Amino acid sequence: MPLIYILGLVIVIGLVAYTVGRQRAASQIAPGVKQHSRVHYHGWWAFILSTAPAILFLIVWSIGSSVYVERQIETMLPAESEAGFASRSLELSLVHSLANGLRRLDAAQLENLPSSFAELQPMLAAKGVALAPDTKDYMIPIAVEANATADTVNLIGAIVTLAISIAGAAFGVSQVAARGRARNKVESVVLWALLGSSMIAIVTTIGIVLSMLFETFHFFSRVPAWSFFFGTVWDPRFAGAGAGGAEGQFGLIPLLAGTLYIALVALLVAVPVGLMSAVYMSEYASKRVRGIVKPALELLAGIPTIVYGIFALVTLGPFLRDLSAALAGGSPFIQGQSIFTAGFVMGIMLIPVVSSLSDDIITAVPRAMRDGSLGLGATRSETIKKVILPAALPGIVGAILLTASRAIGETMIVVLAAGVAANLTLNPFEAMTTITVKIVNQLTGDLEFNTPQTLVAFALGITLFAITLVMNIAALYIVRKYREQYE
Amino acid sequence: MTDTTVGSIPVAKARVRRDIGLRRRYGAERRFRLYGMLAISFGLIFLAIMLFSIVSKGYTAFWQTAVTLPITFDEKIVDPQGKRADDPNVLVTANYPLLAQRALMTKLGVDPNDKPAVAKLKGFLSEGLRVQLREVVVSDPSVIGTTRDVTVLASANVDSAFKGQIDLTVPEKNRKVSDQQVAWMNQLASDGSMEQQFNTGLFSFGASSRPETSGVGVAIIGSFYMMVIVLLLALPIGVAASIYLEEFAKKSRLTDIIEVNINNLAAVPSIVFGLLGLAVFINFLNLPRSAALVGGLVLTLMTLPTIIIATRAALAAVPPSIRSAALGLGASKTQMVFHHVLPLAAPGILTGTIIGLARALGETAPLLLIGMVAFVADYPSTPLSPATALPVQIYMWANEAERAFVERMSGAIMILLAFLMVMNITAIILRRRFERRW
DSSP states (O other): OOHHHHHHHHHHHHHHHHHHHHHHHHHTOOTTOOOSSOHHHHHHHHHHHHHHHHHHHHHHHHHHHHHHHHHHHHHHSOOHHHHOOSOHHHHHHHHHHHHHHHTTSOHHHHHTOOSSHHHHHHHHHHTTOOOOTTOOTTHHHHHHHHHHHHHHHHHHHHHHHHHHHHHHHHHHHHTOOTTOOHHHHHHHHHHHHHHHHHHHHHHHHHHHHHHHHHHHHHHHTTSOHHHHHHOOOEEOOOOOTTSOOOOOEEOSHHHHHHHHHHHHHHHHHHHHHHHHHHHIIIIIOOHHHHHHHHHHHHHHHHSOHHHHHHHIIIIIHHHHHHHHHHHHTSSOSSOSSOHHHHHHHHHHHHHHHHHHHHHHHHHHSOHHHHHHHHHTTOOHHHHIIIIIHHHHHHHHHHHHHHHHHHHHHOOHHHHHHSOSOOOOOSOTTSOOOOHHHHHHHHHSSSOOTTSHHHHHHHHHHHHHHHHHHHHHHHHHHHHHHHOOOOO | OOEEEETTEEEEOOOOOOOOOHHHHHHHHHHHHHHHHHHHHHHHHHHHHHHHHHHHHHGGGGEEEEEEEEEEOOHHHHOTTOOTTTOTHHHHTSOHHHHHHHHHHHHHTOOTTOHHHHHHHHTTBOTTHHHHHHHHHHHOGGGTTSEEEEEEEBOHHHHHHHTTOSOTTSOGGGSSSOHHHHHHHHHHHHTTSEEEEEOTHHHHOOOOSSGGGOOSHHHHHHHHHHHHHHHHHHHHHHHHHHHIIIIIOOSSHHHHHHHHHHHHHHHSOHHHHHHHIIIIIIIISOOOTTBHHHHHHHHHHHHHHHHHHHHHHHHHHSOHHHHHHHHHTTOOHHHHIIIIIHHHHHHHHHHHHHHHHHHHHTOOHHHHHTTOOOOOOSOOSSTTSBOOOHHHHHHHHHTOOOHHHHHHHHHHHHHHHHHHHHHHHHHHHHHHHHOOOO
16 A cells, blocks of 8 residues: 555544544543643544554654665675676666566566566556666566565555554543643643754754765765865866766866855955945935835845846856957957856845845944944044944954855856856956856766766865855854954 | 234134144045945946846747638648548647648748748748647547638747847848748738737746747746745744744753754855755655755755744744743643744744745755756656756756747746745735734
């Protein structure tokens, strides 16, 4: 029985348990008997007892049974040297597709199953199942066996699950009593559920780090770590799937340089503009101006980065190229895809980030400092330049670091506007590529998963994660350490 | 102080003030204000330029050139051997483009023996008409032998020319439409057979190699599935986590670690989540590639920190007096949180969720890595079938060179921005309406 039906049955049993439990509790209401919990809590406790253990068991059993069936198939397959397949996983996937296809045949066809794949293929094709032509004949009995095992295992699992569910329901209903502390039990289950949800955040972080570390170590077993971190040439030299291709050179330095250069250009655009906008809006702007400009900047922040990327690719890039061609009188010195284009557009994207972070920080400086400075005869701009900004400086530095970490992690703008050529140059009008572009390039393509070419994406990913993590922690630390407590 | 007399009354002469550089300082003040205004205008000007460039390139995508032709469903072409009663597949494989070609030749007055002219005719109408005419015949075979008016789409080049996007002064061999095709276009336009109609296909078609039959329908459904998955998963888990951290957690090392983690996750680049999705969901759990489910799971992980942070702020804004009052009347802590605090924090949570969803809708990078860069022509029937997403479809069209694809890409961007604007405005309206000042 498919998983969904069993799940549905368990939930139905749970609902029945809820109703019965509730009824039973309601029937016990009598004058002189003080109910500890309201009636629906008794119902919910019966529901929880009937569904939670059963569902847990179902999950564990499904995982265990699929591992068991996998193991069984593997023992039945011939030794690796005989099989002649590129990898075991390829063989396994062929057996799985065959087993799935065999399920579509009716009972009569299954009785007289041909023993060669050549005869079987048209039968399956008639049912709409397309199989790879290199499925071998020995796989047919293995697939039949696998299906039989899977069916038995599923049946056992279904029966046990339903048994657990019914037992739980019966137990829950029997526990209904006037002084029964059903509410406390239900609430402690709720508390555990809340705790579990907050652990998901930790699990996600651990998952990110572990999954990438695992693949990165895989990568470093093929390509030495020092040549990755200190190499200055990026030339992956894609090999065809299955061929023992030539190992390319995987040097991080050109990518890192591109990332940092573009982030620098972006910050050069975003920080002055963002900071001045924040200062103007918090100090000088009238309510009406603020009411128009603030939503407009939030609009700028809400535009997806791919739109910025396309703007750079389709409008700004050609414009700058033609402009530079006109200025230089002939060949353009700004390429269609260049550091300047990508950094400029990224800077525009980051303006609202800097602006909103600085705005919060500047308005947090107490009025007393402002008023004191004005009272001593400073003009408004002098107050800002000499009193407020220095007071807000730790926060602003933190904001700049956070913005820089966003600029480093940005993908879509650079994919579309910076180039894919990994070269080291100081000329901002040439194309350089970044870490994020290369992650996308290495993984969007027809490559086997375990080649260095694809695994390097994980190494790049964990480098990126580490850099942004360090910057975020540094931002937090600086703000916390140097923030002055005025009140 | 020197005393001078005006008349007979002594008046003190005004002191000569020390030069404290007031003029210079006021000048600096004015310049500073100017810099502030310039900074704001810089941002707003680029916002305007960006929106203008997108709208100017994209608004034409919402109109499509179509030709209405009287097509004779000649039985000799559709079913020459009269076998349609026995074998319905005959109707599926009939030569429908020939029917349209004949109809066009009659309409334009082209001689069938004029081979060069007939060749030019071939690229005039969209090749998607094969499917369109097939649908007409298969759904109603009684149409065979009659003549009906059918509206078919023009090919992408003719469409671009009709919209005036092709420079007709360039010599003929350098452009995509020939002079003869332009003449035919004008002829059909003048008698009303060729006109622009609203491009519903942009919203209903899936991916296609021809621009005129491609649309964002599949992408919209894929994005919709992913948004539903994000809503169903991220909202309960995020709210549950925030409630625990805000209401129940004791100050311990574990809760500190959880808090730091959540703040870090909110700042992790989105592409890292794509790598996580690839390593865990696709390789380890063997979920199907290009499925909306995997995209939804990845986006859930990305949106979770945003929702948690917004919910915590909303919960913290509920005054302690409400909590104390509920506890004082005998509610348990769980009852207090779920029956009193949570409903009051609900507007803030809702706003945070909508903003998180809007961010997730516009994300492209993680989806690229889990295989949603796929040519999907049919609607995904379940979240496990291959699908694509709206920003990813835009990305794929950005890599095409044809002018008609550029137009459609800009049109798709306009659709995406429209969705985002609706979501953000809903969030703002809800916030204004339900905001309570304690």
